[in-house]
Amino acid sequence: MDIYNFGKELIVEAGKFIETRMTHEFQVDSKSNPNDLVTDVDKETEQLLYTRILERFPDHRIIGEEGHGEDINDTKGVIWIVDPIDGTLNFVHQGENFAISIGVFIDGEPYCGLIYDCMKRDLYHAKYRNGAFVNEQALKPAENIPLNQSLIAINPKRILSDATRSPFFEIMAKSRSVRSYGSAALEFAMLAKGQISALMFLKLYPWDYTGGVIITGELGYKTTDIYGDELPLLSSASVISGNPKIHGEIIEHFKDDKTLHEFHDAFHDL
Ligand code: IPD
Ligand code: CA
Ligand code: CA
Ligand code: CA
DSSP, rough: OHHHHHHHHHHHHHHHHHHHHSOOOOEEEESSSSOOOEHHHHHHHHHHHHHHHHHOOOOOOOEEESSSTTTTTOOSSEEEEEEEEEHHHHHHHHHHOOEEEEEETTTEEEEEEEEEEEEEEEEEETTSSSEEEEETTTOOOOOOOOOOOEEEEEEEHTSSSTTTHHHHHHHHHHHSSSEEOSSSHHHHHHTTTTSSSSEEEEEEEEEHHHHHHHHHTTTTEEOOOOTSOOOOOOSEEEEEEEEEHHHHHHHHTTTTOTOOOHHHHHOOOO
């Protein structure tokens, strides 16, 4: 079985693990601040992904939000970038609206992207240059809907900060309306389905965005940082993703404002 099909089976297995595990008691801790939560289920799911990948492909490397691959500082060979639960706050507070996200890269080039909406049991998947799908159904190419006719998704906590609100507010005001679903991976999935036209984040990590960037890229959506530069695989970045028209409109707002770079590093994880 190739890496793509193995990945699809693995992410569904990990989703079933979460569904069962969450019916039993689990511990909730905080990380960088009291609102940055992690549970036993995040850690155990990352361990399951790590163990299974290495059992099958001993020479692959894994970077995960909950600590695996912290020492990885080059992109040689096969690298799996995994977020065992994207939307931990939703997982803890709502018991739904969270996903597993995986991006696989070979020598730094995209290979496949996978997002599993665990409670809906929907698998979003794409092998680079082979189209994108939800379960067995092909997803439609991006349509160039402009900002003033679009729903856009954001992380409100960061955008409400004094330092950043002004350029973001201008964009939000021009949109049809704004949504915040609490899982960047599921917001990429909504972009892939055409339910929103863009998403804007001041700070995300590769495990939040790589799966989604590969899937939506297959459909013609464009993703860069706020200054239009390509996203990194080994460090955090701002993320603007959308159809090419709206992406261009949003990037235009940031082109004269280089100050946001300074704030990016100061942001806590939320
Ligand atoms: C978070 C979610 C959320 C985003 C945060 C991320 P996590 O990931 O993707 O939508 O706004 O910045 O940290 O911590 O739940 O895996
Ligand atoms: Ca987290
Ligand atoms: Ca995440
Ligand atoms: Ca996570």
